[in-house]
Amino acid sequence: MIIKTFLLFVYIGIFCFGGFYASLPLIRHEFVDKLGFFTVNQFADIIAVTGMAPGAAGINAATYIGYNLAGILGSLAAVVGIALPTVILLLPLMGLVVKYRENPVVKAAFCGLAPAVVALVVGTAVTLGKDTLVDIKSAIIAVIALLLMRYTKLHPLYIIFGFGLVGLVL
Amino acid sequence: MAYGIKTMSSLFFIFLKLAISTFGGGMAMVPVLKCEAVENHKWLCEEEFIEMMVVTQSAPGVIAIKFAVYLGYRVAGLGGVFSALLGLSMPSVFIMILLAALISSGQGMETVDKFFFGVRPTVVALILGVGLNMGRNSMKSFFDFALFLFCLVLLVFFACHPLLVILIGALAGIARNKLGPKSEKEVIP
Structure with missing residues (x-):
């Protein structure tokens, strides 16, 4: 087995x-x-x-x-x-x-791959967000989390668990 | 043998942290992974991080395992692969058994639900934040932006497979290099 x-x-x-x-x-x-x-x-x-x-x-x-x-x-x-x-x-x-990293064709391919990868990451956020951001509260949490990430040096780990705890008291 | 125990143990702990803090699939690991690999440990630069995303998306398998194998090998060879995989999978065993007990006892479900109410939007925001950050660093021309939007529409509205998007990106990059005006060409250092 x-x-x-x-x-x-x-x-x-x-x-x-x-x-x-x-x-x-x-x-x-x-x-x-x-x-x-x-x-x-x-x-x-x-x-x-x-x-x-x-x-x-x-x-x-x-x-x-x-x-x-x-x-x-x-x-x-x-x-x-x-x-x-x-x-x-x-x-x-x-x-x-x-x-083959230095190969010109591969280099050119990577020029197009960068935007594609960014789209993959942003696309994941959008797809997840469609199911997740369902009311005002969740939208506010998302905005604050985004601001915290952008303007503080906080490790993402703390932001995730911090808002988990916030969820407990909401 | 040339790699230090220290590197391997940091790999182990990074992936342990990732395993505990990831909610919602392998892509949800990207914010913490980027913070550790690019900003804290400086194992990869921005371009190399994108390279990692491309290579890992191009192979079959669980996304988290691919990240562990890729970064582990890049940083500390086969020993690194082993440390990263060990760190990644160890919490799963404990948590799954714990969760199964929690569910069968019928208690605690409400608490878990509430916790997730806070976690889910946060994960979305963090992934979006990393995406925007990567975009600021890597997209420099109108072509980049147009290609990004095209891929995003394919992914969101047509549920296009990620591998196909990777393929389109590569072909678009090659096509532009061959056809585009000389001044538009830029070389990734």
Whole structure:
């Protein structure tokens, strides 16, 4: 079971393109439809829990599913499994970029990539914001957080937990 | 072996901090990650940070794991990869078990909800702040701005896949370099 858990998460690690949430259909297909390890409702619970907890959603899901399938060792197998393909695939890619960094075509490509990456980051904020900034209170929190980040040297960590505490008293 | 224990332990603690403070997917890690890697430790400059974003978006996998592998390797080789991954995944195990217990007991859900009421808008603001900050540093011409807007529309209104946006950015950069007037060309140092 541990080996099976490991292999399943290696598979998910390879085909998980565009982050954990993009690969949810794949995980659902494997664990719910094909293997029948979880019911649809249990799967929904897993997603809710992993999304709520801090940390990388993918690692949370891996530890949770792995734990359910084969205990502590299962959760370890799942985490190693989901990380392994990334280590194997990302390192050569990094090498390639370093090797061709001075190539004029690559340099030109990076000129266009900078705005694209900025769009990715801002786009994430906009997409998240559509679901999150639902009333005056949340909008005010967002504005204050933005100002704090812009005009103080506060570590983002403190801002995040600070407003978590503010949420408790609101 | 050439890398210091000190670097590896800072990698471990940075990713431990990231794991505890990230709410809402791998991209939510960008504000803390940039603060640590670029501003505090000066491991990467602004351009290198963008390079990291490009490379990590271009490979499959969980975004947080890709950040850990990339930064870990850049800063301290394979030992760095291991330290970063360990720091990133350790809290998950504890927190997931704790949370599962909390949920099954039926208590504390209201508190968790309230906490998140404050955290969620903050995360949105921080990601937006980093995006604007990166934009100020890296976008210098009308072309950059137009390309940014184009990509943003694709992502927000057409739910376009990030990899496709990366591809479009690269092609646009090459096309401009080949076709554009000489004066418009700029070289990334």
